[in-house]
Amino acid sequence: MSKHIFNFSAGPAMMPPEVLEQAAAELSDVRGSGMSVMEISHRSDLFGDILAEAESGIRRLMNLPSNYRVLFLQGGATLQFSMVPMNLLAPVDTADYIVTGYWGKKAAKCAVAFGDVKTVYSSEDTGFTTVPEQGEIRVSPNAAYLHYTSNETIDGVEFPYDLDAGLVPVVCDMSSDVLSRSIDIEKYGLIYAGAQKNLGPSGLVLVVIREDLLDRSPRALPDLLTYKVLADNDSMANTPNTWAIYLLGLVCRWLEAKGGPAGIEQVNAEKARVLYEAIDKSDGFYAGRAERNARSRMNVTFALPNAELDAKFVEEAEANGMSGLKGHRAVGGIRASIYNAFPLAGVEHLVDLMSDFARRNG
Numbered sequence: 001m002s003k004h005i006f007n008f009s010a011g012p013a014m015m016p017p018e019v020l021e022q023a024a025a026e027l028s029d030v031r032g033s034g035m036s037v038m039e040i041s042h043r044s045d046l047f048g049d050i051l052a053e054a055e056s057g058i059r060r061l062m063n064l065p066s067n068y069r070v071l072f073l074q075g076g077a078t079l080q081f082s083m084v085p086m087n088l089l090a091p092v093d094t095a096d097y098i099v100t101g102y103w104g105k106k107a108a109k110c111a112v113a114f115g116d117v118k119t120v121y122s123s124e125d126t127g128f129t130t131v132p133e134q135g136e137i138r139v140s141p142n143a144a145y146l147h148y149t150s151n152e153t154i155d156g157v158e159f160p161y162d163l164d165a166g167l168v169p170v171v172c173d174m175s176s177d178v179l180s181r182s183i184d185i186e187k188y189g190l191i192y193a194g195a196q197k198n199l200g201p202s203g204l205v206l207v208v209i210r211e212d213l214l215d216r217s218p219r220a221l222p223d224l225l226t227y228k229v230l231a232d233n234d235s236m237a238n239t240p241n242t243w244a245i246y247l248l249g250l251v252c253r254w255l256e257a258k259g260g261p262a263g264i265e266q267v268n269a270e271k272a273r274v275l276y277e278a279i280d281k282s283d284g285f286y287a288g289r290a291e292r293n294a295r296s297r298m299n300v301t302f303a304l305p306n307a308e309l310d311a312k313f314v315e316e317a318e319a320n321g322m323s324g325l326k327g328h329r330a331v332g333g334i335r336a337s338i339y340n341a342f343p344l345a346g347v348e349h350l351v352d353l354m355s356d357f358a359r360r361n362g
């Protein structure tokens with residue numbers, strides 16, 4: 001029996017234990033084929049079934065209408081920072097960006113090479129602790145698209161609503177909160193998400209794109225950077241990450257058994273409630289980073305009174321079976337990442353240490 005760890009890593013993050021068990025059991029013999037999923041051709045019928053199941057899992061969980069395509073790509077969410085403007089932004093056009101944290105800022109910076117980029121909201125001056133109120137954003141009427149990051153993994157701020165930009169297509173980096181709650185899919189033109197938090201292992205990025213956006217490409221691009229080519233080839237314009245797609249399919253099945261996004265949303269809300277309550281009841285010993293209306297349910301960021309105490313807390317947590325709590329180097333402090341697979345029991349364990357630690361060090 002391996003030692004038990006509550007893994008608070010921001011990503012790659014913990015996988016559902018049931019998925020790891022099934023993958024381990026099938027590692028050298030997937031579905032009675034006598035071969036590992038890593039050893040079979042991506043053009044085989046067996047892999048065709050595995051890919052189709054992964055896609056249909058995403059379609060069901062996201063409630064995708066038939067005019068949305070599902071792509072399983074590589075290059076991480078970071079490549080999408082460039083692929084989105086390459087495919088959707090002509091040099092003479094403008095794209096609107098909402099910048100509520102580290103990743104959104106990077107996305108906006110990447111887009112500058114491809115057209116005019118207008119930052120219509122930035123919370124950088126106040127340290128990336130807020131998101132705009134619903135209806136606050138004035139979208140440029142002719143924008144090629146509006147880009148935002150639904151959950152900022154490093155800063156710990158999350159939009160509590162689906163952004164509505166009217167007729168302007170909304171592009172959303174959902175890397176760290178995809179499938180963590182129900183969304184109104186029709187509000188989105190394109191969603192992308194690196195897999196390594198809520199979907200599976202790294203090396204895979206999910207892109208969900210409304211069909212009418214496939215034909216927008218304003219410039220000649222290499223095939224592997226062209227959404228239309230990737231869609232026309234069902235994500236197999238070259239050899240896809242077969243292993244990661246297989247695991248994503250298992251994660252989808254696991255999530256469906258938990259009641260899908262609507263079911264896991266309740267669990268996620270409770271985990272976040274318990275943790276933020278511990279912060280709020282600590283008389284300021286633990287200072288939450290995000291404003292209350294922007295608090296992330298996935299990445300809970302807070303700080304102790306000084307950096308030495310932050311480090312001591314992380315050390316004690318490690319000694320108590322809790323890993324991955326050190327905040328990102330860009331912001332310091334503590335970050336507890338509690339994605340779909342993370343159990344409430346782990347949050348309760350952390351909260352116990354928080355109250356004990358504050359008593360001893362406050």
Ligand code: PMP
Nearest residue numbers: 011076077078103153175176194
């Ligand atoms: N966007 C967000 C919100 C992220 O959290 C991350 C990092 N995991 C990225 C983009 C970059 O993802 P990747 O490392 O997969 O390129």
